[in-house]
Structure formats: structure tokens, C-alpha cells
Amino acid sequence: MRARRAFTLVELLVVIAIIGLLVALLLPAIQAARESARRTQCTNHLRNIGVALHNFHDVHQHLPAGWLADVPDGEPGWGWGAHLLHFLEQNALLDSQIDLDAHIDESENDVARQTVIPIFLCPSDANTKDRVMLTGLHTPLFEVGRSNYVGVFGTEEVEDDPSHGDGTFFHNSWIRFADILDGQSNTLLVGERSSKHGDSTWVGMIHGATDAMARVVGSCDHAPNDPHAHFDDFGSFHATGANFVLGDASVRLIGSDIDLGVYRALATRAGGEPAAKYWPGRLK
DSSP states (O other): OOOOOOOOHHHHHHHHHHHHHHHHHHHHHHHHHHHHHHHHHHHHHHHHHHHHHHHHHHHHSSOOOSEEESSTTOSEEEEHHHHTGGGGTOHHHHHHTOOTTSOTTSGGGHHHHTOOOGGGSOTTOOOOOOEEEEEETTEEEEEEEEESEEEEEESSOTTTOTTOOSSSOOBTOOOOGGGOTTOGGGOEEEEEOOTTTOOEESSBOOTTOTTTGGGTEEEOSSOTTOTTOOTTSOOOSSTTEEEEEETTSOEEEEETTSOHHHHHHHHOSSOOOOGGGTGGGGBO
């Protein structure tokens, strides 16, 4: 009877090496496919937000304010995302858990302000925490639901003049589409901000919290993902830029290499800049 011939050590090592090589070749492709799926989901989130903004405008004849308050850093402070809930199929939260007439920090809004709303989160963001702990003068305040999407304040720092942004969302803004003189397809409405740039929230501007205004709106001061960006800038975990929804409800990825002048022109609602002549080729 003939003895069975087993694998030699050399043959076994060769097989292991081939399997390792195949894994090394396939892993980047798998990761790229997963990121592509996450980016598509992020795009869909922003597209739904864009449609909701249009529906809000159809009903109220203006876009929601960046945040509503008696004074820029005052109360109640509810942001554009909170006022958009009805148009994002969040009626259960809007009808039973949130009181937009009361201040954000009042007890009747304890549950609402901590609610995590998936449509406001980008799947590519590596942050595993869905809530943001707000602080004021080094003192913890409370947690609020996190968001990866903030309204476009314009081109200036939010804190400089919070009631007069040259974009579409600022303190007590009630911008109409008729006010967007640069054209809806040439004007950014809402964009991404990753947790590595700063934690934002859909809830609104919380009185007494650090960077309260910049957690709801952002400035196009630096290109997306610029390593020198400030807290109120835009950025994402996508490798080549950040997604934005425009005034016509379309969603585009603004590349990190976009010309800063073109980018800032897209951020204004009525600056008169010829952005449309240059910017399509700058998008990914």
C-alpha cells in the first residue's frame, strides 16, 4: 500500500504567502468599496435635507433661520435642523418630545435635545459618540444630539457678526430663494463638518456653551479638510473633500483643492461673483 504524500513545509509556506498576497491586494479594494457606500449614504442624507429645505420654503415662503434667539447668544436658540424636523419625517419627536417654544435647556426638552437623528450623521465619520457634551467656562452643561451637517453662514467668522452672515443661515435669518441672487445652483446651503474639526449639533445654539454658534453654522474661510481650518470651517472624513447641498437641492463633493476664491463665492447668496464660470471643474 502506497503511503500518502503530505505537503512539504516549503509548499505550505508558499500557499500561505499567496493567500497573504491576495488579502493584501483585495483589502484596499474592499475598504474603498465600503467608503464609496458610506459616501453615497452621506450624499443621500444631504439630498434629503435639501428636499426638506425646499418643502419648508414652500410652506413658509423662506428657509429656516440658522438659529432663533432674542439676541445672538440668547435663547431659545433652536437651530435650522430642529425647525426642519417635520420635513424630515421626525413627527414623533416634534409632536411628543420637543417644545420649540421653550428654551433648549428647559426640563421638558431633556429627551429631545439628546435625541440622535441618523439623517444628520455621516457614516464615514469615525466618531463613535452620537452625542456631544457641551461645556461652558470649563463646566459641563449637558449632552445634545450630534450632527455632521451645518448651515453655511458665509465667508466671515461666525462670531464676528452672527446676525449678518453673507450666506443663507445665521442668527434670525429668514432667507428666501428670491434673496439668493447668485442663483440656487451656485450657492451652498449646508455642508459637512467632521468630528475631527469640531462637534456640531442639530439642536441649535445653546446659551452659555463654548463655540455655541459655530456648532450650528459654518464659515467657508478655509477649503474643506484644510489642516489649518478653524472650528467653524467645513470638512469630512472623505479623502478628497466634503459634501454640500446647494440651493437647487443637488449635492456635490467640493474638492479640497478648490480655488479659495471660487469656494468663497459659492458660500455667498448675493455676492455677484461669477462662480458658475469656474466651479464645475473644481468638483469631484
